[in-house]
Amino acid sequence: MVVGAGLAGVRSVEALRARGFGGEITMIGAEPHRPYDRPPLSKAVLLGTTDSTVVDSDLDALEVDFRPGVAATKLREGVVETTGGELPYDGLVAATGASPIKLPGDGPQQVLRTIDDALELRARLTAGTRVAVIGAGWIGAEVATAARKAGCAVTVVEAAAHPLAVALGPVGAHTAPWYGQVGVDLRTDAAVASVDHGGLTLADGSSVEADVVVTGVGVRPSVDWLAGSGIELDNGIVTDEHLRTSMPGVVAVGDCAAWWSRRYGRRLRVEHWDTALGAPDVAVATLLGDEAVYDPVPYFWSEQFGHMVQYAGDHxxxxxxxxxxxxxxxxxxxxxxxxxxxxxxxxxxxxxxDLLQGRRLIEGGQRIDVDRMTDPAIALRDC
Ligand code: FAD
Incomplete structure (x- = not known):
């Protein structure tokens, strides 16, 4: 059984069949939709170039009993309690992803996690609309990009000294000029105290007026359904390097899983598409009793202010x-x-x-010539 019908969920179903599993597979998903990709939500969908990002996967051919609109509410060994009744299982893939964090205040705040969020937000991004984006992280930057393209007056409010501070440290500061270049008003060192009707109140008492407030301050793993199950949770569902959880017969993948990285010697929880794509094959192998280890160099990308930004590794x-x-x-x-x-x-x-060649160098772990590396005219693979 697969709980969660995002990319990691549907990839788990595909991996089960690819590995020759011929038994029954049930996949439940809290959303009423077929599995879809999220990265285009803040890009092509917000920009209006597509309305659907459904994953190209033939659920009929996979012979999966897919139950959209059914959420898991509890887990005990061998049984998932759901909004549609109890479902027994022999093996379980937990793939419930993550949910956006909201900020205090009784004003309306949009988040961007689902296709419904994206379509609703897009409809509100019209010329002249005042949009306040909270958080100059990956999502905030992409929302600001789309909102400016739609002709909105965009203010981005960031608690840190510069964009992407949490993800990248000081390097994130190099992306700050991109905001001004497209006419986005970036306000840094500005913590939001509350989201109110008509805008935001900042911690210093000042306010930002806005017709639309988009909160992009991060996500939390969606693991409420596992409370009281006895499964080990610590910033997500704790797994070993085989993606096995502390409960027999249960593996975890994607944004909800905090797995042991052999490469980095510590636990990682990576909220990126590449993890949801790659982890299920290992998790399913584990579930079927095969020996497999999940040990990737994490990778992701972002498209913001006309730039393609790509990251691999762990700095x-x-x-x-x-x-x-x-x-x-x-x-x-x-x-x-x-x-x-x-x-x-x-x-x-x-x-x-550089990303492609750098990723290979990271995977290979060989020493490099650091002086050559700082010369952008020399290919990274030749350093
Ligand atoms: P999800 O996609 O969150 O799927 C989990 C599913 O489980 C959801 O449908 C949820 O409704 C369901 N669920 C939750 N709780 C329950 C329950 N109790 N019972 C049943 N179902 C449940 N990554 C990149 O690398 N590059 C990008 O450019 C990028 N852009 C992004 C843009 C946006 C707007 C978003 C939201 C994410 C982006 N990501 C990007 C991250 C990437 O999309 C995620 O890492 C990926 O979607 C994780 O997949 P998942 O299947 O683990 O979780």
């Missing part, structure tokens, strides 16, 4: 070096290097080849 504890000058307005790459001169992480801006 914690590594030292930063730049390839190319962000202040030149051109394409650049940030590389994080470990103490023994291996590449820990790479962030490329409009340099997709």
């Amino acid at each position: 914690s504890g590594a030292r930063l070096l730049m390839r190319g000058d962000p202040d030149d307005g051109g394409r650049w790459t940030a590389c994080w290097i470990t103490g023994d001169d291996t590449l820990a992480a790479v962030l490329s801006v409009d340099r997709p080849r």
Whole structure:
């Protein structure tokens, strides 16, 4: 049985069949929709170039008993309690993703997690509408991009000193000029105290007037249904490197799973598409009794203010070096290097080849020539 019908859920069904599992598969999903991709929600859907992002997967051919609009409410060993009654299982994939955090205040605040959120928000992004986006993270930047394209007056309010501070540290500051370049008013060091009718109140007592408030301050793993089940939870569903949870016969994948990374020697929970795509095959192998380890170099991308931003690796504890000058307005790459001169992480801006080659260097773990690496004219693979 698969709980959660997002990308990780549907990939789990596909992986079960690909590995020759011939038994019954039930997949339940809280949303009334067929599984769909979320990355285009803040890009093509908000920009109005598509209305549907349904995953290209033939549920009939997969012979899955798909039950949309059915949510799991509780788990005990061998049985999932759902809004549609109890469902027994022999093996279970938990793939319930994550839910957006909302801020205090009784004013209306939009979040962007579902296709319904995206279509509702898009309808409100009309020329002249005053839009306040809370959070200059990945989602905030993409929403601001789309809102400006729609002709809205956009203010982005960020509690940190610069955009992407949590995700990238100081490197995020290099994206700050992009906001002004398209006419977005970026206000940093500005914590929101409350979302009110007609806008926001900031911690310093000032206010930002807005017709639409979009809150993009992060997500929490959707694990309420597991409360009281006895399954170990700690910032998501705790798993080992095989994606096995503490409850027999239960594996976890995607945004809700905090898995043990052999590569990094600590637990990771990665809220990115590539994880939802790749983890299910390992989880399902584990469920079927095969030996498999999930040990990727995390990867994601973002499209914001006309730039393609891509990141691979994990930069914690590594030292930063730049390839190319962000202040030149051109394409650049940030590389994080470990103490023994291996590449820990790479962030490329409009340099997709750097990302590709950097990702391979990270996976390979070989030493690199750091001096050559800072020269953007030299291919990363030749460093
Ligand atoms: P989800 O996609 O969240 O699916 C989980 C499903 O489970 C949901 O449909 C939910 O309704 C359902 N569910 C929850 N609780 C229950 C329950 N109790 N019972 C039954 N069903 C339940 N990543 C990138 O790498 N690059 C990007 O550019 C990018 N852009 C993004 C843009 C947006 C707007 C969003 C929201 C995400 C973006 N992501 C991006 C992240 C990426 O989409 C997620 O990492 C991915 O969707 C995770 O897939 P998942 O299947 O684990 O979870």
